[in-house]
Amino acid sequence: MSLRLYDTLTRTAREFVPREPGKVGIYLCGVTVQAEPHIGHLRSGVSYDVLRRWLGYLGYQVTFVRNITDIDDRVLARSIDEGVPWWALAYHNERILADCYATLGVLPPTYEPRATGHIPEILSLIDVLIERGHAYRGLGGNGDVYFDVRSFPEYGALSRQQVDHMQAAEDGESRAKRDPRDFALWKAYKPTEPADAQWATPYGPGRPGWHIECSAMARRYLGDEFDIHGGGVDLVFPHHENEIAQSRAAGFGFARHWMHNGLLNHAGEKMSKSIGNVVYLRTLIDLGLRPVEIRYYLALPHYRSLIEYSEPAIREAAAAYQRIENFVQRANERVGQVTPTELPPEFVAAMNDDLNTPKAIAVVHDVVRDGNAALADGDDTSVREALAKVRGMLDLLGLDPLQAPWVSDTRGSREKELRAVVERLVTSTLEQREQARARRDYATADALRDQLKQAGILVEDSPRGPRWTLAEGAM
RNA sequence: GGCGGGAUGGCCGAGUGGCUUAGGCAAGGGCCUGCAAAGCCCUGUACGCGGGUUCGAUUCCCGCUCCCGCCUCCA
Known part of the structure; x- marks a missing residue:
């Protein structure tokens, strides 16, 4: 029996066929670390963790890449609001994110690249797109570089949108674009942004647009073409559509299979x-x-x-x-x-x-x-x-209660000794209770059971003798 | 306006053209137990609304209502 996975591009559940037998390369759009992650972000992490474990069960050697977007409009805006360097803010939230993943038993990715660590890869990809006539410098020399949506006939295939039917973005840069739907590959530095949020390039100082990092990093770690690309459904358009445009227009096969997890709502x-x-x-x-x-x-x-x-x-x-x-x-x-x-x-x-x-x-x-x-x-x-x-x-x-991280690791701690002590105390009380029960002194037996319950220990009788467990919320 | 997803029993949540129509939580009954806990057994009889196709639809088709997402930053 083979694995079938729903593919957003074809809108059908298709048999999963690896590019290379026995190996799977997955790129998952991670999180923009502008703030502490919420459980919606974490849901995505858990979903793809299950996928990854399942692929492992099926015998695949999995290369799992999950990126960190550590620079974008929101990161910069927030860093200014909070008066901290943008890179400090990003790293702080990245650590919290890693901690949340670990807490939920999400395995660490094979690689976890950051956008800012791949500026050369991003720039060379932009060069290729310009050379091939799919990207151009902002009209009027505004320092931006845009992707020319009209130059890529497949544009809209993933989200099943037609360029003509899209609502044009009404951003301030639209006059610098050939078409309002063109999107930024490179964003010129603005004086309102932190001074250290810029790189010197042939197009002028600036920073990467959001979509380009994924195209560049997926290629860097998984090659020109790879098996699965994932993310939340809210990324289908424009993010993933734009990734496809960038990578395929540059001449790469890019992702063979597109997966999207559902969102997590709250209060409707x-x-x-x-x-x-x-x-x-x-x-x-x-x-x-x-x-x-x-x-x-x-x-x-x-x-x-x-x-x-x-x-x-x-x-x-x-x-x-x-x-x-x-x-x-x-x-x-x-x-x-x-x-x-x-x-x-x-x-x-x-x-x-x-x-x-x-x-x-x-x-x-x-x-x-x-x-x-x-x-x-x-x-x-x-x-x-x-x-x-x-x-x-x-x-x-990832839910076996007897496996890490759900069993506590007592190595090198005194917890193990403490447990042994509790074990002896409880056992001794339970022995007294058994004696009371044997002489049908149920008042004493129940009192002992209540006493343990007060302390956070639940007692259950069975044909094989009493059994005790820690009560829920015994802390 | 365009593109997508969804409405299942008290609740969460799968699924299927008909057959004994998942699973869990909660509820009721029973068994077990000194009592309890845990567990086991039994019970509920659901598929948003209106049409259509069909021998037969919750499942397919059409229309409608409502909800969610995307088209602007978003897992």
Whole structure:
């Protein structure tokens, strides 16, 4: 069974055929680091992380490039507002972004290039476009360089727009353009911008336009042609359309497959700083949600569907994840480490069908149910089998509770010792409780259980004796 | 105005021309338990509205309503 992925260019789910057998190159439009990322940005990160893990499962060697836009109008504007250097602002937010990704278990990309680190690549691409007659210097010598949309007949193919039907941008530079729809490859330095936000070039001092960096960096790390290009649906036009125009007009094959994730809305609108409806990762953590639960929430709906954020919905997702996690913990206590087994075919089929994670997770729940029944029946063979399957599936979604980063690393800390101490204390109390239960002194038994609960420890009885866990929010 | 996506049971969320019509959360009933927790079993009977195609449509076609996104910075 082969992987089928929806391709925005053809508007169909197509079989994924790598350019080179066994290898996949992916370019994902990352984030402009003008501010702290919100969970909408992070959703995109999680979606493509699942894709990447799945490609790895299918045996591909994945080169995953996710860029950082560290200079653009907004970064500069904000740096002036805040009175900090634009590069300091960008780096500060880049660190927060990296931290958020790590918190949600998003694997680091193979490369994470920054726009400002690729000025030479950008300039040489612009040169090629000028040479080939697809770009020109701003009329009247304004120092900008524009892409000539009319020179590229395919323009509009991705977004299915026709140049003539587009609303012309009414920016101040329109008089310097041959056509109002032409877009800037290079932007001349303006005195209102930070003095250090400029590079000397044959066209005059300035900085790159937004779209050109992706064309330049994708080529730098993935070559003239590569497998998959991804980003949010809000990037289809103009950003990705312009990338295609730049790269293909320059003579490169560019992306063979276009993927776009759905957005995350809040209060009926797209989450965005300017609308003011943003929710941050830390907001959710302050709500008592654990990162793994947040990841589950973001990974559960199909990547192309819209998520309308709401607190009840994310809490519900947390409860659903806990059900899975409960099984994994219990089963692990019973049978311990399991050897990886083949994944359920329904799971594989769902993932191969344009990454149908809701269906795939339904399979996880099905196996969890069987596993719970096996646990109740004391059928360790079946428990072991179910656990291996569940953990295998969860691992590909980045949700295995027994895998990093969800298990705490106690190496070199005293936490391990602390745990051992708690273990001894709880065990001793539980022994007293068992003695009380044995003599049918339930008042004492219940008092001991309540005492532990007060301390944040939940006790459950089973035919195999009591079991304890840390209560939710025991901190 | 142009281009796209969507409306599924109390809620979240897949999916399908008919067959026992995902999965989860919540709810009710049962089992298990000293009680509880966890778990297992059972129950609900949904596809925005109006037409059409069809033996049969939630699923295909047409129209309508409403929502979201893009066309300006945007994952």
